[in-house]
Amino acid sequence: MLVGAVVAGAGYTVVTVQDADRDPGRPTWKFSKPSAAAGKAEETAKAAPGLRGLLLPYGENSYTRGPDLGEFGPDVELSGRQATALRKESLKDLPRTQRRQLEKEIDRQSVKSMVMRSYVYATRRAINFGEAFSVSVAVARMESRAAARDIATSQNRFFSALGVFRKGPEIDGHKNAKCFLTPKGxxxxxxxxxxxxxxxxxxxxFTAEGSRPVDMAGIGVFVTRQLDRIDEPGKAV
Structure with missing residues (x-):
């Protein structure tokens, strides 16, 4: 519940693994062929301007469309008001006092707009050896640089302070980024x-998920590529 609250403070991200056909051994993965509508959506995503254009496009580096993000599809754009309402909704299971405190914090660190997209990384080698993973990305434009910095650093400090998460992949070239891996048990x-x-x-x-042991190196590469795309001056803006 605490993890859900913190992630909600940074942006609503949901990852589910769908269409996983598990036998008694290591899980295997099956993916449906993209429809014509999906192909059109992917082309639109590649050419998208603004905040959506900061997201990695589908179809590159074996990244394909992932599972739906909650009630949405795999690719969604929200206004600031919609994003704020969604963040507050994700706190509904918290005790009243904690929920009210977090709601005030969400109002204080307002979101101008937010985009979310889910992906699956699954090369032929990944499917054969259970190394596929899904990952969702939430990119939010905040009202100030300080708000973006404070939320990211607060989340990372919280995960560190819990003392139960394992060290996640290192993200080359991005000292502001930190990753955590769920406890072994x-x-x-x-x-x-x-x-x-x-x-x-x-x-x-980012929230990534895969069969144990997850492809840490692959997730690290994905996160690095996404942050490189955002950091490149004038890229897709």
Whole structure:
């Protein structure tokens, strides 16, 4: 519950592993062929301007469309008001006092806009050896650089202070980014990785999931590529 509250403060991200056909051994993965509509959406995503254009496009480096993000599809753009309402909704299971405190914090660190996209990384080698993983990305433009910095650093400090998460992948070239891996005994079949970073007034959060042991190197490369794209001056803006 605490993890959900912190992630909600950085942006609403949900990752589920769908269409996983598990036998008694290591899980295997099956993915449906993209429809014509999906292909059109991918082309649109590649050419998208503004905040959505900061996201890694589908179809590159074996990154394909991932599972739906909650009630949304795999690719969604929200206004500041919608993002704020969604963040508050994710706190509904917290005790009243804690929920009210976090709601005030969400109002104070207002979001101008937010985009979310989910991906699956699954090369032929990944499918054969259970190394596929899904990852969701939330990119939010905050009202100030300080707000983006404070949320990312607060989340990372919180995960560190809990003392139960393992060290996540290192993110080359991005000192503001930190990743954490769920405890070893938390799940018998899946590992999850949480990352948070900021760049100017943009807050970026990641949630990745895959069969244990998850492809830490692959997730690190994904996060690095996404942050490189955001940091490149004038890239896709």
């Amino acid at each position: 938390d799940d018998q079949q899946l590992d999850r990785v949480f990352c948070a970073a900021y760049s100017g007034d943009v807050l970026i959060s």
